Amino acid sequence: MKRIKLETIVDHSVLIIGSLIMILPVAMLLQMASTPDIETMRNGPGLVFGDQIPANFEKAMFEASGFSGENTGLRMLYNSLILGLGFAIGKIVIGMMAAYAIVYFRLKFATLAFWIIFTTLLLPLEVRILPSYEIVQKLGMLNTYQGLIIPLIASATATFFFRQFFRSVPEELIEAARIDGAGPIKFFVDILVPLSRTMIAAMFIIMFVYGWNQYLWPTMITTDEGMFTLVRGIKQITQTLEGTNLPEYGKSNILQIIAILPPVLIVIFFQSWFVKGLTESDK
Amino acid sequence: MAQVTLNTLRKVYPNGFEAVKPASFTIEKGEFVVLVGPSGCGKSTMLRMIAGLEDITQGDLQIGDRIVNDVDPADRDIAMVFQNYALYPHMTVRKNIGYGLKNRKIAKDVIDQKVTDAANLLNLNDYLDRKPSQLSGGQRQRVAMGRAIVRDPSLFLFDEPLSNLDAKLRNQMRIEIKALQRRLGVTSVYVTHDQVEAMTMADRIIVMNGGEIEQIGTPAQVYHSPASTFVASFMGAPPMNLLDALVAENAAMIGGQTIAQFAGHGPVTLGIRPEDILPDPNGDFEINVTLIEELGAHRILHATWAGQTIMVSVAKDVTAETGTMHVAIKSDALSFFDAQTGRRL
């Protein structure tokens, strides 16, 4: 048998400690969601898992947290899905179209369009949050899905990403396709889109997670409880924990878990696409 | 099959660079023409203008009986083979070959038949359902050929189609392409920077340099009577020796010795192919061999002659040693060029 080197033990120890630091805090939420609230209130998070998860899950999904009775977990989950999907799909479709126009057409104002679009990479939404809010308000889009999604799309990350990718596609491909009689739409549909499949998947994961996890913008734009997303609802949920006799720790914590579950699962299961999307988008 | 006529065809890129200076020539029906020249001389630009992938700045291009300057590439009745093959990576070999036909709205069973025929011709039957990434370089090359063939074009265009293959495969594909073209009889324009390809494949060679056509001629013409010092040094390996000579009293002289009779006066450049300098103990000329390159079938002697370096090619059974050596010169194989312009005199 080979002697295990001390170095290997150190390496694994570091990695195990690192992994525990990443996992334990979330496991703690799960533990609290499985324990009766009264116990949590007395002792905080413990080591033993209880049997309350199904009950808390039901409460979280179907019992409203606010006053209007509209923001049940189910409703918030639905809104989160719309935000995540709408954002990801919108951004990819719009970005691919724009990138296609910039890379594959002889456009007089291509450079101008390029700069107009790519300047948006410089300023995140957060620095222009108030005026954006005012404009959405002026347009009557508060508490709407459009108001929630479209302003978030107003940055060119996906466009930039696809532009980079399209540029790396060999020149000869469009030339061969043109000789083969493919026009601009056919070339896009028959060749460029299938060729970009992995890129689209990678982008989709990054964008879905990004959209799903939005907090500041939904906090400002949605005041109507029926429009809350899970992530946006968190603040209200934690606030209801304050000043009650028996805070609903179980329900609150299972909502946190539900809020992170879809993006976490996507990231874990489509890990290689996710890593590709993250490292190649270079923002 | 089509005749192709270029009438003062010129290309200036948007940045103002003149990649092709006005060029005129005609390619006959069924002819195999090779455009050869160093990289960057404008060969691809010329070919791409013929294909319609590049706008024509000036002049007319006629394929068959119509002027096609403004005709879309797909409607020029051409097929093109690219250096990197430009296969569609997500499509199978079958779909790659058939894509152009599908876009022409040709019936599916006709497409299938044509693809199968092309695959038979190119030995691709076993690979029809593979993706390009599962093929070897030579097979991809064949698929690219197949894609060109199925369209029954009246003109084949090749842009350095063999550059990405290893030496052995390149020789083999060279022969295959040539044989295929003979069989199909399709007019072809073939671009390469490799003079061996040009010599072996062409019916006629067009030598280009710096956007200009230096010479148009059969391989033999280009080799034996180069139109300029550029052609002389570009075609042939090792290249033609170019020596400074002086013409006086109807004789061309190097190092004070008369080489050949030649009318005129003043300095000229004299061209001699390495194989036209013959080792001969009784030869009139004395060279100093400094290095011997062994190539198996023959040897290349690097030598100096009257202070100028030359190369001499000798057969393998000729004994050669470094040091002084006597040689004779085939005086009917000499070329003379203007010392200033480099044009043939």
Added chain:
Amino acid sequence: MKRAGFSIRWLPILLLLPQLSIILIFFYWPAAHAVRSSFFLQDPFGFGETFVGLKNYTSLLKSSAYLRSAQFTVIFTLMVTALSLSLALLLAVKADKVIKGAKTYRTFLMWVYAVAPPVAGVIGLVLFDQSWGPLKEFFGLFGWDFRLGVDYFDTAFAMVVISVWKQLPVNFIFFLSGLQSIPKSVREAALIDNRSASGRFWDVTFPLLAPTAFFLLIINITYALFDTFGIIDTVVKGEPSNNPMTLVYRVYVDGFRGNDLGGSSAQSVVLMVLVLALTVFQFRMVERRIHYT
């Protein structure tokens, strides 16, 4: 642009239209609006506005609360960036080295990427809870009476810890993929040239990772400035009062809660300038790097 690009006119315009109109309405308009508002004083009841020149800016510079936030932001950004980069590098180097379980470790160390910042904030609330927070109790063992939301330093400490935790995965992923893209031949050459593992790391691996590290530096600064909003907002439970806050959080608090539109716009403009400076710096560094290689 591709050399054989299509020359149809209307199609590219049509393709660009959605992107351009969204950008014009939701990017350029608000950005211009922010710049404009920063020179005006808004009536709190919405009845008009008065031009006040640079007054919003000068009063920012005079506001001790603002300067305190600026100071906190700088320290916070430095701490978060330095800590999460170095920890991630350590983990990435180890994860790149081990053979057994490499995939599992990778998954464990990166999945937190998908956790929303406010959820990370909630985790912080639990960990540092006044009555039974595990970390609070742990620090109590050393006589540190941790008071989240009450003590300025303790709150800032908690914000840094959570922000580092949340950012670790991104840095880890980039470092790991940077390490994995170092050619095997280079590693083998280093193995022959240098006996010491740490020597090899600092002489060969680290310089090759430098571009990744520099890129991450920018990413982390941007993260600390902007993306920590959700963490901060949950940790202070929406009650900024005396708690530390970043500049971005202050834009929101002053403008959205405090209704000081002019002041908040001036703050936005300051942030824009900051981000632009950062980007220019980034471009210049990237350019220089290209010159070297």
